[in-house]
Amino acid sequence: MSEFAIHQGSGAAVVEVNGRLDALAAPQFDGALQAALQAGQGRVVVDLAGVGYLSSSCLRILLLGTRRARELAGDLKLCCLAPRVRQVLALAGFDLVFELWETRSQALAAFAPRDGSERVCTRA
Amino acid sequence: MPDRFEMTVPSDLANLARIAEFVTDAALRLGLTEQQAFEVQMATDEACANIVEHAYGLGVPGSIGVACEMEGDDLVVTIRDRGRPFNANQVPTPDVTGPLEDRRIGGLGLYFMRKLMDRVVFHHDAQGGNELRMYKRRSP
Numbered sequence: 001m002s003e004f005a006i007h008q009g010s011g012a013a014v015v016e017v018n019g020r021l022d023a024l025a026a027p028q029f030d031g032a033l034q035a036a037l038q039a040g041q042g043r044v045v046v047d048l049a050g051v052g053y054l055s056s057s058c059l060r061i062l063l064l065g066t067r068r069a070r071e072l073a074g075d076l077k078l079c080c081l082a083p084r085v086r087q088v089l090a091l092a093g094f095d096l097v098f099e100l101w102e103t104r105s106q107a108l109a110a111f112a113p114r115d116g117s118e119r120v121c122t123r124a
Numbered sequence: 125m126p127d128r129f130e131m132t133v134p135s136d137l138a139n140l141a142r143i144a145e146f147v148t149d150a151a152l153r154l155g156l157t158e159q160q161a162f163e164v165q166m167a168t169d170e171a172c173a174n175i176v177e178h179a180y181g182l183g184v185p186g187s188i189g190v191a192c193e194m195e196g197d198d199l200v201v202t203i204r205d206r207g208r209p210f211n212a213n214q215v216p217t218p219d220v221t222g223p224l225e226d227r228r229i230g231g232l233g234l235y236f237m238r239k240l241m242d243r244v245v246f247h248h249d250a251q252g253g254n255e256l257r258m259y260k261r262r263s264p
Binding site: 096 | 141162166170173176182220224225228235236
């Protein structure tokens with residue numbers, strides 16, 4: 001069984017996932033993302049350090065979660081991906097639409113405005 | 125060493141992890157690399173999730189048979205069920221290059237199966253039910 005923990009980080013909520021992200025885990029994963037979107041006001045980091053497998057059903061949850069986050073003027077960022085999880089993302093071309101970070105602190109820092117100035121969004 | 129591995133499980137998402145473990149183990153025993161075994165496992169997981177969710181439907185009792193064997197240089201995974209027939213031609217091809225807002229949600233599972241395996245063949249007959257055969261070439 002997969003496990004999900006939600007932490008309030010600085011400026012964003014963090015969802016920490018452990019286990020297989022297969023079709024069985026999808027509804028629970030969706031619930032955890034929704035809770036984190038609420039806690040982080042649309043700003044969420046998904047920490048995948050404990051995940052060795054990601055299926056298409058959970059990719060869909062990530063896609064829907066990212067759309068929801070952007071509707072809330074936030075974003076969803078992924079960190080700590082195992083090589084095979086990264087491979088699955090690349091296969092679906094999702095490495096082009098998700099922001100991927102090596103570490104959780106890098107992902108959290110990416111939410112913070114620099115030098116007190118407004119963060120400039122360069123995404124098309 | 126046996127040259128064919130076979131298991132049958134009830135149609136339930138809770139059995140996906142068991143199927144994944146079984147297929148990975150069989151692929152490694154049949155001489156595929158770790159990377160190839162992962163890819164076979166993933167294609168099988170997507171196929172079996174489709175069977176539980178769509179061929180039978182969640183909560184509908186049924187069984188799924190999974191077999192792994194070599195045919196020449198190919199590992200062949202055969203998956204059988206007696207749920208609704210599946211028409212792969214009706215599944216839209218997902219967009220894997222467009223912006224996030226335009227991405228369709230469906231069709232990724234079948235797309236993965238075709239990308240990860242060398243050949244994917246669906247067959248249905250009224251008596252035998254559904255049979256999916258997926259081929260993966262073993263590295264020389």
